[in-house]
Amino acid sequence: MEVLGDFDASSASSVEFQGALTIPEGNYPQLNFNDVAVKTMAGVYDVAGITSSSPVSFGASTTLNGEGEYRFTDVTTDKSALGTDGVVYIDGVWTNEGNSSFSTGEVTLSGTALQQIPKGVTFKNLILSGGVKEFLDEPEFATGYSFDPSACSEVIFGGNSIYEIPQLTYNKVTLQGDAKEMKGTYTVAELTNNSVLQFEDDTYLKGAGVTNFNAEVVLKASRSLSIEGDLNVSALGVITAGRDSKLIFSGTQTQVLNAALNIPCMEMAGTNLTFFQNTTIEDELVFSSGTMDISQGLTVNGDVIVNGGASITGTSSSNPFVLGGSTQNQDITSNGFVWDYLRVNKTGGNLNPQDELQISKELQIVGSGTVVSGGNVTLIATASSQAIIPEITGGGSITGNVNVQVHYPFSEGFWTHIAMPVDGNSYQAMHDKGFTVWTDGAVPSIYTYEEGNDWVPIDASDRGVSQSAGHAFNAWVYEQFLLDGGTLEHTGNVVGDFSLPLQRTADGNAPGFNLVGNPYPAPLSALALANGITNSNGVVQIFDSRNDRYEVINVGEDANIAVGQAFFIELTSGTSGAINFTESMKANANDASIMKVKNDLQALATFKIESASGKMDKAYFRFANAGVDPVHYKATKNFGSSLNLAFVQDSLKYVVQVDEELEEEVEKEYPLWISYGSESAGQFTLKLDYELSFPGELQLWDKFTEEFISFEKLKEGYAFALTEEEGSAAADRFALRIYREKVVTDNQLPLDLVKVFPNPVTDGALKIELKTSEEVSIMVVDATGQKVDGFTLNSSGIIKNRSWLNKAGLYIIRSKVGSQIYSHKILVR
Structure with missing residues (x-):
């Protein structure tokens, strides 16, 4: 390599060197290296800027005096000590042969392709931007350093040494190689560990990003990991947690937990958390705030603590909140929280409520564990729901006082x-x-x-x-x-x-x-x-x-x-x-509400007829609901009776309302008769368990003589006598009729000043609509003509809280408006 002697180029606008050579120290306005030959720099350069597309090798000590920009593509450092007051940009490959350092100035790696940052380089100020940057080993920084990776698309921390990841803001971080450590506060859009990740102290992953655990994660004892974004735990992402450690979800937006493996411990302290798949928490769950959607299933094998303001969605009878575990005891503290569907599915041990355990739907006990209530379990009842303990299976039990509301x-x-x-x-x-x-x-x-x-x-x-x-x-x-x-x-x-x-x-x-x-x-x-x-x-x-x-x-x-x-x-x-x-x-x-049953059951009456000689028979008779036409009935016989009480098709008379179109009365007959064999004459008593069940007037009828039978209504029933009549042993000699009189509807009134509804009355109240400003006087008489009530109608027209409205029967309401009197027949059921 050619070495040039000293020269002064300060008066030139720029200087370009070509070929493989050592750039002489000196004073330069601008240096340009544009060929493929390696340029070597060592010593002191007073230079305003450098633009190099050539490979550059730095010697043992290189100083770039000036506050300009020094742009390099590929560089090589070999036990180099570099210093500058400007900014060094490296866009290509960096090769380091020994321990090098940038003691002053700023180094920016800005390439768009993958750039690897070699081991052994100490930085005073390092900026990463552009494409992916990979530390081949632990980053080394001088005292008082600055490091900004926020403009870089991804930072890979690799190498075979264990080191701590700097607490900074990142777009994407990938951990690989040997174990890495994190502690403190990080803002990261996406974190993925392909190597062991150890949380040595309380750690906070800020931002609505994604954390991917693809390798073992170690949470040290009494330490917490707080995540504001989503968490994915793969089949390799085993979480090892020390005693009293905690995984905390603390985001202000909806977070998703997608865990293929069990979670050791957890606290929900955010706004919304959705479990992406059926999840098991092996240890304690603390539910401090927000909403958890467990529609995919959640089982907790440790203690559960719920604080105020929390809610759970996605539960049902087939997908309850499950308290599991093997033989260990579990504590549950609710702090006023009301559970809807809660299942205790333990293979042993006890569930111990530490305060009131309120259930609004179901407390299911399906395993061999025991719920030790201690007076703390309360099943809540409301107008729309009754909390229950369904069938207990698997040998489970509940001990101690339980509070059951009805x-x-x-x-x-x-x-x-x-x-x-x-x-x-x-x-x-x-x-x-x-x-x-x-x-x-x-x-x-x-x-x-x-x-x-x-x-x-x-x-x-x-x-x-x-x-x-x-x-x-x-x-x-x-x-x-x-x-x-x-x-x-x-x-x-x-x-x-x-x-x-x-x-x-x-x-x-x-x-x-x-x-x-x-x-x-x-x-x-x-x-x-x-x-x-x-x-x-x-x-x-x-x-x-x-x-x-x-x-x-x-x-x-x-x-x-x-x-x-x-x-x-x-x-x-x-x-x-x-x-x-x-x-x-x-x-x-x-x-299932009190006094209600699932089926649409009808009114019941029991007929019992007893002869003077003590022979007796009875049957249950059931009518359809109010207003149903025709009347339906069903009999249940008591076997072995002396008389034969039966039902036929021609003697129980029931009269329905006037047909509004035909304006004529429609009659239907439904029979009830007694065949009493040799007991064809004598004294009889007809007993009814509840007469008000009948939708109408009770009549006794002698089908042989075709006359009504007079009877005496006694406390024990209806007493009547039949005389001996020739040929009167026929099976249909005696009949019972229930006669419901015609109900007058509004369109049959001469004038339409007053409208009365509903009719029949079934809920203890009716209303009279007024089409007059005059005072309306009301008088009520029963079917016998006896007065049972009288009053002035109030302005609302509603009549309620009157004793006769709760007694089944036929009533006539006479409404007087001025000098005009109108009669309304009302049936009360």
Whole structure:
């Protein structure tokens, strides 16, 4: 290589060197190297700028005096010490043969192609821009250095040494080679580790970027990693976490966790987090804020702590929030959070609620673990939903007191049949929670039912007695309780499989009828229940206090018997029997309301006819819902009866409304008759369990004489007599008719000043629309003509809270406007 002597080029505008040579020290305005030959620089150069497309090799000590730009393509350093007050740009390949340094000035790597930064170079000021830059080993910086990689598309930190990644702002960072360390705060659009990544201290990855764990990640003990963006964990991205370490999601936008492997521990402290696939958290989950979407599934095997303001979406009965784990114990702290679907699926150990564990939908127990309630588990009931504990499987259990709420969807006081859904509750405990069961000096508002003695009021000694699950009683629901929310909370132990006895006293009242209750904090399948009863016809009767009648669930039908619901079961033979309740009888439904059943069941009445000689027969008769035409009925026979009660097609008369187009009355007859064999004459008593179930007037009819039969209405039923008539042993001698009179509609009124609706009345209220400014006086009479009410209509026209509106029957409303009187026939159901 040619070496030039000293010369002065300060007066030239620029100097260009060609060929392989050593550039002499000196004073230059501008240096240009444009050929392919290597140029060597060493020493001191007073130069305003350099532009080189030639390879340049720097010697042991090179100083570029000036504040200009020194642009190189490919450079070689060999134990070089470079200094400048300007900026050195390197756009090509950098080769370093020994330990070199840029002690002053600024070095910018700005190439668009991959540029590798060789090991052994110490920087005072380093800027990366343009395309991908790769550190072949640990970056080395002088004291007080500056490093800015923010304008670079990607920085690769490689090499076979373990070193810490500088805490800076990056577009994309890739880690490869030997283990790398991070700690402190980073702003990075995308971070990918293809080598072991160790978080030695608390680390914060800021920005809405993406972090990809493609190799082992080590989170040191008591340290946290906070991520503001998305996190992808591949099948190789094993996360090893030390004790009390934590992975925190803290973004202000929606974050996505896509984890192919289990996450050791986690805290949700951001705004929104979506789990991209079914995810398992092996250790503690702290849920501090925001919303988690777990529609793809989430299982936590460690403790769970939820703080205020948190919410969870994407859960359902088939995709609940799962508490898993093997035999270790888990604590759950909710801080007022309400869980909808929560599943305990442990292979052992306990789940220990540290405060109130509120459930709004389902608490599922499907593994062999135990929920230790300690009085902290509460099943919430509202007007639209009932929290339940569905069938417990896998040998699991729940111990300690559980609070089971039951909501009563009434608008005013009613008698209703109630069941204890837990073991160990008492009337006193109910009273203390706002459900009044007696008033001082008054008749008690709770009655139990004794099969041999009918309804029996409780006395003072009964108040504090702990009752068993399934204990049933009749109670008056006070209006104040309804105004206070109408939710009763039962506290006690949850039972599993067990039996309740049934009895039948031949000389008792209503022999064989037993009032029992749903013993579980979950609805019962009536069909499954019927299969668990011995010596019974399997018919379930539920008193519907809102409609003042019984509902029946016949053999072969199914319905959901609500939480806290009591019902009648009839023992039809023998003196004793049992209901064998099992977990499998539970119906997995949280929408079964008290006094309601799943099917569209109709009104029930029980006919019982008894002769003077003691022969008796009975059947259940069920009408369609109000307003349905024609009347449908269904009979359930009690086998072995002495008389033969049956249903035929010609003698039960039911008259529907006037057809508005034909303006004529349409009559339909539906029969009910009794064939009583040799009992063709004598004294009979017809007993009805609930007369108000009938949609009309009751009539007794002698089909042989074709005359109405006079009867005496006694407390025990309708007493009547039949005389001996020649040839009167025919099967259709006796008939019962239910006659519903024509209901007058508005288009039949002479004038249309007053409109009354609805008709029939089914919800205890009706409205009269006024087309006059005059005062309207109202008088109400029943079907016999007896006055039952009178008042002046208010300005709203709404009539409610009147006793007759809650008593089934036919009424005539007479509205007087001025001197004109109009009559409206109203049917109340």
